[in-house]
Amino acid sequence: MASFSFIEEDYLKVHMVYDAPQGAYHHYCSQLCNALITRADITELRLVAIFGPRDRPDIAPDELDLLDSRISIQIIGFWNRYKFMQYLLFTKNLLKYIWQLLKACPDIVHIQTPTGAEFFDLFLLLMYRILGIPVIRTVHEPTAAERIGYPTAFARFMALLQLRLVNELIVHNSPTCEHLRGWLGKDNINISIIPHGNYLFFRQYINDEAEASRPRCKDTTIALFFGIKRHKGIEVFVKAIQQLSKENYPIEAVVVGRVNPGDEDLLEVVKRQNVITLHPGHIPNSELWMVFSKSDFVVMPYIKGTTSGAIHLAYAFKKPVIVSDLEFFRDMVVHGRTGLITPKGDYVALVEAIRKMCEDKELRDRMGEEGFRFISSRQYQWDTIAGQTVQVYQSARRKGFSFGR
Numbered sequence: 001m002a003s004f005s006f007i008e009e010d011y012l013k014v015h016m017v018y019d020a021p022q023g024a025y026h027h028y029c030s031q032l033c034n035a036l037i038t039r040a041d042i043t044e045l046r047l048v049a050i051f052g053p054r055d056r057p058d059i060a061p062d063e064l065d066l067l068d069s070r071i072s073i074q075i076i077g078f079w080n081r082y083k084f085m086q087y088l089l090f091t092k093n094l095l096k097y098i099w100q101l102l103k104a105c106p107d108i109v110h111i112q113t114p115t116g117a118e119f120f121d122l123f124l125l126l127m128y129r130i131l132g133i134p135v136i137r138t139v140h141e142p143t144a145a146e147r148i149g150y151p152t153a154f155a156r157f158m159a160l161l162q163l164r165l166v167n168e169l170i171v172h173n174s175p176t177c178e179h180l181r182g183w184l185g186k187d188n189i190n191i192s193i194i195p196h197g198n199y200l201f202f203r204q205y206i207n208d209e210a211e212a213s214r215p216r217c218k219d220t221t222i223a224l225f226f227g228i229k230r231h232k233g234i235e236v237f238v239k240a241i242q243q244l245s246k247e248n249y250p251i252e253a254v255v256v257g258r259v260n261p262g263d264e265d266l267l268e269v270v271k272r273q274n275v276i277t278l279h280p281g282h283i284p285n286s287e288l289w290m291v292f293s294k295s296d297f298v299v300m301p302y303i304k305g306t307t308s309g310a311i312h313l314a315y316a317f318k319k320p321v322i323v324s325d326l327e328f329f330r331d332m333v334v335h336g337r338t339g340l341i342t343p344k345g346d347y348v349a350l351v352e353a354i355r356k357m358c359e360d361k362e363l364r365d366r367m368g369e370e371g372f373r374f375i376s377s378r379q380y381q382w383d384t385i386a387g388q389t390v391q392v393y394q395s396a397r398r399k400g401f402s403f404g405r
Contacts (some may be wrong), residue, residue, distance in 0.1 A: 012393055013104075014108070015043040017124070018112040021049045021059045021073060022282070023258065024309045025113055025140075031067040031197055032089070035386035037070050045071050048097070050115050051076040062285045066201075101131060107392045108180045110136040111166070115144075118158040125165045136395040137163065138194075139180060141306050164189070167396040169263070170389070172196045174263055175327035190395065194388045198380040199312040205286045206293075220250050221358040224295035226310045227257040228280055233301035233324060233345070234266055238273060240301075240350040245275045253299075253360055256291055258282060292317035297357045297364055299349055300378040301342065315375035320367035322353045338371040 016033060018025045037045045039105045047067070052075045053060065059073070067073065076097060077090035114121040128135050143151040143159035151159070163169065163184060169191045171177045177191050194373060225237050234255070241253045252329050255270050256279040270278050283291060292298075298314040311332050314321050321339035323329040333339045340356065342349040357364060378384055 010041050011043045012041055012108055012397070013106040014042060014110060014393065015046050015048050015106040015110045016110045016112060017048045017050065017114045019049065019055060019115050021075065022063050026063055027066070027198070027199065028309065029112055031382050032203060032386065032389065034068045035382035036389065037068050039386060039390060047071060047073040049073065050077060054079060055097045057197055066285070071356050086196065087198070089168060091322055092098065097191060098127065105131055105133050107397055108136060109133050110138070112138050116161065118155065118274045121162055122158065125162055129165060134399070135166045136168050136170060136396055137166040139176065142180065142183070160184070163256065166182055168192065168392050170194050170392060172307045173328050173331045177189045186298060192388070192392050194385055196307055196309065196312060196380045197377045197385045199316045200311065200376065201311065202285065202288050202316055207237045220252050222295045223253045223354060224292065224298045225253065225255045225296060226254060226313070227265055228263060229260040230263050230266060231302065231304050235269065236301045236345055236347045236350060237299055238269055238276070239347040240354060242273055243347070243351050244354065246274065251354065252277065254295060256283060288313070289317060292319055295319065297322065299354070300324070303345060312375060315371035318368035320357065320364050320371060322357060338367050338374055364399045
């Protein structure tokens with residue numbers, strides 16, 4: 001039986017920094033941290049959320065329950081209905097965090113996403129650099145503005161500056177890697193490709209008894225659109241459903257999830273369609289399975305993007321997908337086997353793909369099972385991803401910075 005020993009330099013104290021302890025990034029970070037903390041070479045792991053939940057002064061119990069008890073979590077900015085108190089608490093907690101860094105610097109800071117406040121994000125990076133702490137950045141999207149619209153020239157400049165300040169980058173697929181290499185224009189930043197892990201842990205909430213007793217109309221197929229965001233192609237989706245509705249085609253649609261700031265006008269666009277049921281807002285982790293259980297397939301006609309946790313959710317619940325022909329989707333969807341791929345922005349092609357999905361239940365079931373097998377494979381398991389991530393940590397630590405400590 002093989003045994004492993006570690007010298008002192010092999011052990012790592014890690015701070016993982018992200019925006020808020022709720023939603024997609026929290027789900028991603030919680031599962032990565034849970035896998036990392038089980039490793040012998042990780043001695044301390046702290047999640048640092050820059051902002052608290054948008055609508056409450058604490059972490060929702062169902063979000064906190066996702067974390068291994070050995071992982072500590074620290075929130076810099078808690079929500080408060082009084083803006084002055086909110087800023088005061090943020091400043092106090094930020095100073096406390098800086099003091100903790102000065103007393104006992106972590107070996108690695110792993111940034112999952114910028115906050116979108118460009119100067120604050122730059123301040124954090126410069127602070128870590130001055131302290132000599134190697135910084136890893138997982139690029140879920142090149143700029144924070146990608147999540148809410150099209151980035152301005154200033155946002156792109158600040159994003160480029162921030163990317164050049166980190167030691168090493170992690171991306172989820174080769175197209176994003178090539179894009180970043182061309183954008184950065186330098187070879188001395190190492191970019192590692194590590195897949196996005198699966199979301200099979202959400203299956204723990206499935207209530208088979210409740211599912212078996214749920215009534216269902218056999219004559220109508222239900223399409224699910226997850227996440228009310230313009231870049232996800234919701235307007236293309238609505239146009240396709242509208243066309244099918246005009247033809248009296250037996251389909252219903254459900255649109256669920258948080259509304260992106262700035263995309264509130266989309267709510268009215270969706271509400272005007274009689275065959276679309278709208279459920280905006282946060283969905284508790286324990287209820288996600290019901291959303292997918294009530295649908296037959298998931299539609300993701302994204303206009304742009306570099307990755308999507310929604311496809312991992314669909315596969316976890318054995319739902320086939322219809323996606324646009326963006327490069328990152330081609331890494332995740334095998335046309336005709338796990339889903340269907342349509343040209344970006346082409347609502348006519350989307351209508352035909354929806355028809356095909358609706359008219360062949362056997363195809364839907366087969367693709368759903370195939371997607372589940374695909375996402376259950378070794379490469380998408382979190383312990384595999386944690387091992388690859390630690391290799392990036394060790395590489396960054398060996399290189400270090402030339403000043404600070």
